[in-house]
Amino acid sequence: MAISRTEPGRPGLMYGRSVRLFARVRSLFVAATLAACGAAPEPRPSAPAAESPPAAAPQRADLPDPCAQQPGKPAPAPLERSYTGVAARARCQPELYSIMDGVAHSLGVGCDYCHLVPDFRAMTQRKQVANWMASELIPALHKKGGGQAGCGDCHAGVAKILGEPRKEPFAIEWMTTHLVEDFETKRGSPLHCKSCHLGNLGTPEFQRKVSLTHHLPTD
Ligand code: HEC
Ligand code: HEC
Numbered sequence: 001m002a003i004s005r006t007e008p009g010r011p012g013l014m015y016g017r018s019v020r021l022f023a024r025v026r027s028l029f030v031a032a033t034l035a036a037c038g039a040a041p042e043p044r045p046s047a048p049a050a051e052s053p054p055a056a057a058p059q060r061a062d063l064p065d066p067c068a069q070q071p072g073k074p075a076p077a078p079l080e081r082s083y084t085g086v087a088a089r090a091r092c093q094p095e096l097y098s099i100m101d102g103v104a105h106s107l108g109v110g111c112d113y114c115h116l117v118p119d120f121r122a123m124t125q126r127k128q129v130a131n132w133m134a135s136e137l138i139p140a141l142h143k144k145g146g147g148q149a150g151c152g153d154c155h156a157g158v159a160k161i162l163g164e165p166r167k168e169p170f171a172i173e174w175m176t177t178h179l180v181e182d183f184e185t186k187r188g189s190p191l192h193c194k195s196c197h198l199g200n201l202g203t204p205e206f207q208r209k210v211s212l213t214h215h216l217p218t219d
C-alpha cells in the first residue's frame with residue numbers, strides 16, 4: 001500500500017498554482033476552524049507513505065503571511081518537521097494549521113476524519129490518500145479553464161464524492177460529467193477513462209482502484 005516513487009524531480013511550480021487555490025479556499029473559509037472537528041468514523045492506521053519531493057511555497061500577496069514576524073509578537077513557531085504531500089508548502093507551524101483548515105473545509109470534514117486526534121502524527125489510510133491526491137493526482141491534471149486543480153475543485157465540500165456507500169452509476173456519471181469534462185492532462189490532452197483505469201469501463205483491463213496507484217495520465 002506504500003507509495004513507491006518512480007518520478008524524481010516533480011515540478012514544484014505546478015503545485016504552486018494549487019497553493020494559490022488552497023489560499024483562496026482559506027480566505028473564503030477563514031472562519032472555519034478546529035470547531036469543525038465533529039464526530040467521524042475512526043481513521044484506520046496504516047503504514048507511513050514514502051517520501052516525495054518538496055513543493056514550492058509561494059504566498060498570495062493579499063493574504064496575511066502566517067509565517068511573517070509581527071512587530072512586538074513572538075516569531076511564528078518553526079515547522080516541527082517537513083512534509084511532502086498536502087502539507088508540503090508549509091513553512092511554519094501556523095501555516096501548517098491554515099493548510100489543514102483549508103483541506104478540512106474543502107472536504108467538508110473535521111480533523112478526525114483523517115487524524116487519530118490528538119495523535120496528529122499517526123499515519124492513517126486517509127492521510128495517505130490525501131497526500132497521494134496532492135502529490136500524484138493533482139500534478140497529473142490541469143483544469144480545462146486553466147490552472148492546477150485544488151482539493152475543492154473535485155471535492156466541493158464532500159469527502160465521498162462517489163457516494164457513501166459508493167454507487168457505481170453515480171461514480172460513472174461523476175467521472176463522465178466532472179472529471180473527464182473539467183480536467184485534461186498536464187500537457188493539455190483530453191482525459192480518457194483508461195488514462196487512470198488502464199482500460200475502458202466494461203473491459204477486463206478496467207481497474208477500479210486508482211487512489212495510491214501510479215495509474216495516472218503520463219503525458
Ligand atoms: C483530508 C485529510 C486531513 C484532514 C481533514 C486534516 N488533516 Fe492534518 N494532515 C493530513 C496530512 C496528509 C498531513 C501530512 C502528514 C505527512 O505528510 O506526514 C497532515 C498533517 C497534520 C499535522 C502535522 C502532523 C505531523 O506529522 O507532524 C497536524 C498538526 C495536523 N495535520 C493537524 C490537523 C488539524 C488541526 C486538522 C483540522 C483542522 C487537520 N489536520 C485536518 C491530512 C488531514
Ligand atoms: C481531480 C479530482 C480530485 C482532486 C483534485 C482531489 N481529489 Fe480527493 N478524491 C477524488 C475522488 C474521485 C475520490 C474518491 C471519492 C469517493 O470514494 O467517493 C477522492 C477521495 C479522497 C479521499 C478519501 C476519502 C475517503 O473517505 O475515502 C481523501 C482523504 C481525499 N480525496 C483528499 C483529497 C485532498 C486533500 C485533495 C487536495 C490535495 C484532493 N483529495 C483532491 C478526487 C479528487
Ligand code: HEC
Pocket residue numbers: 141162166168171172175176179180191192193194195196197201208209210211212216
Ligand atoms: C484522472 C483520473 C481518472 C479518470 C480520467 C477517470 N477516473 Fe474513474 N476514478 C478515479 C479515482 C481516483 C477513483 C476512486 C478510485 C479509488 O478509490 O481508488 C475513480 C473511481 C471510479 C469508479 C468507481 C470504481 C469502484 O467500483 O470502486 C468508476 C466506476 C469510475 N471511476 C469510472 C470512470 C469512467 C467511466 C471514466 C471515464 C469517463 C473515469 N472513471 C475516468 C480517477 C479517474
